[in-house]
Amino acid sequence: MDLKANQASPVVADPAPSTPPTSKSVLGIRSSLMSPPGAVLSKYLTIPRKKPGKLNDVRYNGWLDAMRASSPPRKKLLKDRSFGFASDDFNAAYLSWMIKYPSALSSFEDILEQAKGKKIAVFLDYDGTLSPIVDNPDCAIMSDEMRAAVQDVAKNFPTAIISGRSRDKVSKLVGLAELYYAGSHGMDIIGPVNSDAPDDHPSCVKFTDCQGKEVKLFQPAREFIPVIDEVFRTLVETTKEIKGAKVENHKFCASVHYRNVDEMYWLTVAQRVYDVLAEYPRLRLTHGRKVLEVRPDINWNKGKAVEFLLESLGLNDCEDVLPIYIGDDKTDEDAFNALRKGKCGFGILVSSAPRETNAFYSLKDPSEVMEFLKLLTSWKRCSQG
Numbered sequence: 578m579d580l581k582a583n584q585a586s587p588v589v590a591d592p593a594p595s596t597p598p599t600s601k602s603v604l605g606i607r608s609s610l611m612s613p614p615g616a617v618l619s620k621y622l623t624i625p626r627k628k629p630g631k632l633n634d635v636r637y638n639g640w641l642d643a644m645r646a647s648s649p650p651r652k653k654l655l656k657d658r659s660f661g662f663a664s665d666d667f668n669a670a671y672l673s674w675m676i677k678y679p680s681a682l683s684s685f686e687d688i689l690e691q692a693k694g695k696k697i698a699v700f701l702d703y704d705g706t707l708s709p710i711v712d713n714p715d716c717a718i719m720s721d722e723m724r725a726a727v728q729d730v731a732k733n734f735p736t737a738i739i740s741g742r743s744r745d746k747v748s749k750l751v752g753l754a755e756l757y758y759a760g761s762h763g764m765d766i767i768g769p770v771n772s773d774a775p776d777d778h779p780s781c782v783k784f785t786d787c788q789g790k791e792v793k794l795f796q797p798a799r800e801f802i803p804v805i806d807e808v809f810r811t812l813v814e815t816t817k818e819i820k821g822a823k824v825e826n827h828k829f830c831a832s833v834h835y836r837n838v839d840e841m842y843w844l845t846v847a848q849r850v851y852d853v854l855a856e857y858p859r860l861r862l863t864h865g866r867k868v869l870e871v872r873p874d875i876n877w878n879k880g881k882a883v884e885f886l887l888e889s890l891g892l893n894d895c896e897d898v899l900p901i902y903i904g905d906d907k908t909d910e911d912a913f914n915a916l917r918k919g920k921c922g923f924g925i926l927v928s929s930a931p932r933e934t935n936a937f938y939s940l941k942d943p944s945e946v947m948e949f950l951k952l953l954t955s956w957k958r959c960s961q962g
């Protein structure tokens with residue numbers, strides 16, 4: 578295998594940065610960031626909200642439509658007999674969509690053809706790809722069978738997980754040491770040190786992990802950590818009376834979940850996030866599956882993370898390498914797009930409903946992802962004799 582197996586826990590803490598990050602106002606954000614965190618928060622909360630209750634902001638700028646469209650229709654509803662016609666129409670639409678984005682399972686031979694003479698590298702998203710979407714993000718547990726399938730893939734191909742969750746959280750959930758992890762949509766990566774690669778990015782910190790392996794930590798938005806923390810705490814405060822709303826701190830982004838919020842209050846959730854975001858010109862919003870995510874407005878995403886990891890792995894020559902990225906979310910489109918634009922490898926979208934995508938192939942759900950991963954492993958084992 579290309580990535581050396583670490584037998585201990587895969588969770589690697591950040592090394593102490595050589596220059597401690599400060600909340601200096603390089604971010605051009607409110608000067609209150611100069612104060613200690615507690616003071617910042619209480620000060621912020623006493624500031625009267627700008628134009629309270631101006632709900633049309635989020636209606637007009639398309640947030641609400643994006644929120645409604647942010648998860649595929651419920652299968653349960655479609656299977657319901659009283660929705661028979663809708664279900665037939667849906668199936669027809671799905672089948673014609675699959676002509677454009679064929680199943681990676683039925684196209685497996687084609688994929689192997691593309692991989693001829695090349696080294697496959699595998700990139701995986703976590704939620705909705707390796708674990709099914711569930712109501713409570715803390716309960717998104719990957720099955721043991723899926724874990725074994727990922728482990729086998731990682732023993733046979735360079736493999737990385739690129740998640741919207743924090744790196745710590747996703748590496749704990751996956752619990753495998755054989756692969757690399759990128760958290761916060763690629764803004765927090767631990768990757769290998771490639772001595773052949775040109776000079777590293779200034780945001781890289783090299784260190785030796787607990788297994789004695791030299792690795793590098795790449796956090797291009799490191800200066801935003803205190804800001805995201807402040808925004809997280811503000812969002813917790815401003816959404817606390819909305820039943821079902823949940824806010825997560827992923828270190829480089831804060832996620833506001835509305836999956837469990839009654840739809841009649843989605844506008845309120847959106848407006849609260851909008852109002853907080855309005856105070857931070859260097860942060861931006863992205864939409865995920867029933868989640869609003871506030872993150873640094875920097876030119877970095879899952880696509881850039883894939884390119885970074887390929888380079889770190891010494892796998893950036895498209896003539897010799899076929900990267901495959903499997904994901905289900907809007908944020909995965911950046912990775913699909915990077916591969917498509919670079920004409921290097923391809924994306925596989927996990928979706929049980931038709932959707933515009935930059936991927937080339939599709940898989941219906943995590944169980945099909947597992948089947949695909951198992952096929953990859955058995956093909957590799959057979960081809961090695």
Ligand SMILES: O=P(O)(O)OC[C@H]1O[C@H](O[C@H]2O[C@H](CO)[C@@H](O)[C@H](O)[C@H]2O)[C@H](O)[C@@H](O)[C@@H]1O
Pocket residue numbers: 702703704705706709710711712713714715717739740741742825827832834836865866867868870906908
């Ligand atoms: O990039 P990913 O690994 O797919 O992470 C994306 C988001 O995943 C989590 O939220 C999603 O999954 C939850 C559990 O199934 C679900 O309850 C939620 O509605 C989904 O949006 C995670 O909690 C987010 O913070 C990630 O950004």
